[in-house]
Amino acid sequence: MTDESSRQQHPEADLLAGFAENSxxxxxxxxxLSHLAVCSRCREVVFLAHGxxxxxxxxxxELMARPFWRRSWFPVMASAAAVxxxxxxxxxxYGRFNKQTAPPGAEIAQQRTAPLPxxxxxSNKTAEAxxxxxxxxxxxxxxxxxxxxxxxxxxSKGEKAVVLSSPTNPVGASGDEARKMTEEAPQLALRRYQSxxxxxxxxxxxxxxxAMQGAxxxxxxxxxxxxxxxxxxxxxxxxxxxxxxxxxxxxxxxAVTSAQTYRQKGAAGAAEWKKxxxxxxxxxxxxxxxxxxxxxxxxxxxQSGKLYQxxxxxxxxxxxxxxxxxxxxxxxxTFCMQGTPLDVITxxxxxSLNCAQPVAPKN
Amino acid sequence: xxxxxxxxxGGYQPTEPVVRFLRELWHSIRINGASIAxxxxxxxxxxxxxxxxxxxxxxxxxxxxxxISFFRSLHAEELVLARACAAGDEAAWEKFIVRxxxxxxxxxxxxxxxxxxxxxxxxxxxxxxxxxxxREGERRSPLLLYHGxxxxxxWLRSVLAQRFVDLHRKTGREVPLEEVAEPTVAQMTAEAxxxxxRVTLLVQQIVKMTLARLPTEQRFILSAYYLDGRTLxxxxxxxxxxxxxxxxxxxxxxASLRKQIVGxxxxxxxxxxxxxxxxxxxxxxxxxxxxxxxQVETNPAFQVQRALTVEGGKSDD
Numbered sequence: 001m002t003d004e005s006s007r008q009q010h011p012e013a014d015l016l017a018g019f020a021e022n023s024x025x026x027x028x029x030x031x032x033l034s035h036l037a038v039c040s041r042c043r044e045v046v047f048l049a050h051g052x053x054x055x056x057x058x059x060x061x062e063l064m065a066r067p068f069w070r071r072s073w074f075p076v077m078a079s080a081a082a083v084x085x086x087x088x089x090x091x092x093x094y095g096r097f098n099k100q101t102a103p104p105g106a107e108i109a110q111q112r113t114a115p116l117p118x119x120x121x122x123s124n125k126t127a128e129a130x131x132x133x134x135x136x137x138x139x140x141x142x143x144x145x146x147x148x149x150x151x152x153x154x155x156s157k158g159e160k161a162v163v164l165s166s167p168t169n170p171v172g173a174s175g176d177e178a179r180k181m182t183e184e185a186p187q188l189a190l191r192r193y194q195s196x197x198x199x200x201x202x203x204x205x206x207x208x209x210x211a212m213q214g215a216x217x218x219x220x221x222x223x224x225x226x227x228x229x230x231x232x233x234x235x236x237x238x239x240x241x242x243x244x245x246x247x248x249x250x251x252x253x254x255a256v257t258s259a260q261t262y263r264q265k266g267a268a269g270a271a272e273w274k275k276x277x278x279x280x281x282x283x284x285x286x287x288x289x290x291x292x293x294x295x296x297x298x299x300x301x302x303q304s305g306k307l308y309q310x311x312x313x314x315x316x317x318x319x320x321x322x323x324x325x326x327x328x329x330x331x332x333x334t335f336c337m338q339g340t341p342l343d344v345i346t347x348x349x350x351x352s353l354n355c356a357q358p359v360a361p362k363n
Numbered sequence: 364x365x366x367x368x369x370x371x372x373g374g375y376q377p378t379e380p381v382v383r384f385l386r387e388l389w390h391s392i393r394i395n396g397a398s399i400a401x402x403x404x405x406x407x408x409x410x411x412x413x414x415x416x417x418x419x420x421x422x423x424x425x426x427x428x429x430x431i432s433f434f435r436s437l438h439a440e441e442l443v444l445a446r447a448c449a450a451g452d453e454a455a456w457e458k459f460i461v462r463x464x465x466x467x468x469x470x471x472x473x474x475x476x477x478x479x480x481x482x483x484x485x486x487x488x489x490x491x492x493x494x495x496x497x498r499e500g501e502r503r504s505p506l507l508l509y510h511g512x513x514x515x516x517x518w519l520r521s522v523l524a525q526r527f528v529d530l531h532r533k534t535g536r537e538v539p540l541e542e543v544a545e546p547t548v549a550q551m552t553a554e555a556x557x558x559x560x561r562v563t564l565l566v567q568q569i570v571k572m573t574l575a576r577l578p579t580e581q582r583f584i585l586s587a588y589y590l591d592g593r594t595l596x597x598x599x600x601x602x603x604x605x606x607x608x609x610x611x612x613x614x615x616x617x618a619s620l621r622k623q624i625v626g627x628x629x630x631x632x633x634x635x636x637x638x639x640x641x642x643x644x645x646x647x648x649x650x651x652x653x654x655x656x657x658q659v660e661t662n663p664a665f666q667v668q669r670a671l672t673v674e675g676g677k678s679d680d
Contacts, residue, residue, distance in 0.1 A: 012508065013521035013522045014508065014513060014518055016513075016521045017513030017514065017517030017518045017520070018512035018513035019513075020513065020521075020601060021513045021517050022603055023436050023512060024436075025417075025433065025436075027418055027419055027420045028415070028418045030579060031420075033580055033583050034582075037579050037582035037585075038582070040586070040591060041528055043583075043587055044524070045525050045528050046521075046524075046601060047591070047597055047601065048474050048520075048524035048527065048528065049470075049517065049521040050520075050600070050601055051600075
């Protein structure tokens, strides 16, 4: 019996499916197998039906007809995934930058400033000038200006340095100009330092430390896209640091130029900082706690009961210590995912706080 | 106890243990959401049992254990769903669409290997399943042909494959005249140098006899591998064995076949060298003989009554 003549004796689709799924009785399976051995048509049917696996989770025939990369949702989903990945990487690296990249100059300034209680006076004249009250950034600019007026009667252009520290607009520049000046300051300082280095070989070491630290600190600061207030204070301190070097080596005119540059930068930063509305500034005190994520520091304000994630450059307070802080709250989230992110402008230890006593959040 | 009495409803009646099992089966599918009266359910399953004679070749019904085993092997829930769909139950249709629409279309695309043909294939089956075709003024759905021997998804894929193969074979026969090639010089030379017709006929008879003695499983493997060009993996998957098993079976089988055929030739008076030469020279003709011989169904086992058709009131094959 040929394939053509056996058309009326093909096993039913039911039996072919049962054969492929091995659910037939032995007798039926033998019969089907016997037919399959001689019927190419049914063999083809069985192999086709058995070899096709259903495609899961396909919503429509139109969708099935297209390859996945041509479906309408694919570009949208791919773009969304790319944005999420980019955001995650940004948060990750920004968090690492905040934790690990402490600008050398700023660190030195912070070391000199942070441990000092508010309003503490020192006997060291330089330290007095370089350590303005931590919670008053404009005062820092004033201190820098006064110091410049006292120790640097004229700059390289013969202008009074005190003019640079005008409380309203220290350099007479607009916000953009001040920002530009701030960003260009490190390169300018380095160039000047290098040129002065070739002429002055006597006391270069002491000078270079101040200028280099200031340049490095300012450079690190320019990488910060955030507010200018922290930069203002640190820049003022960096300028003072350079001035310390100038005090140590009064014969070097290059250091004077560098110090003056940093004072300009500090004054400009202070002016920018003044643009931050006071309503956005947060002042509080509380005990430092370790956040859920590693490296995240949290402080619950004793007065408001609000939890802040304190973002502090340079020297950071130790968990368990009490601090007083001033900063600007961020609208965006960070990878710590806890509390309100706060860019801390200044902070100081406050040992009078009893950190052994937990503070419950206030509603 | 025979299957059929004077009429379709008479004849075989289930014993008490079988009825008890059927009731348990009915309860289990009701829990899963099927809504069918027990009497209707019992009649449906008995109808399937009669149709397939419990999967046995004996005229008598098997013992109780085998009956229960047969009923247990049925995909009862899917069978009830298919019958409800065929009866026009809207709720059943909704369930069917949710479960099997994707299966139908994805299987059709996979079988056809073409978007347009696959879609046409699936649309056609879908319309038929819904009962758009009528016979004698009555809507009949091919779902009535489903008896639950395999899964409903497997049945749908088999029906799609049947339709596709039949469509392919119909169109495949329509070969343009310009594509019918003239016999080449090499072919004519080969025919001229072929063994005498007497020897060819003798070899064909011996091959036919030898193949007829093979178990059906071995014949199927030979056909699928050598005639259809299926891969070892495909054959092994269908047989439910590892492909290395199929490979070993084929090696042993071909060696055994050659030995048997040479032995039969020697019985007819050929010397061993002559028999070997015949096997060498006549390979091409032998393959043709094998193809023809393998198409002969020596054990017709299917007396399938096709009251319903899968395609337009004709046979579904």
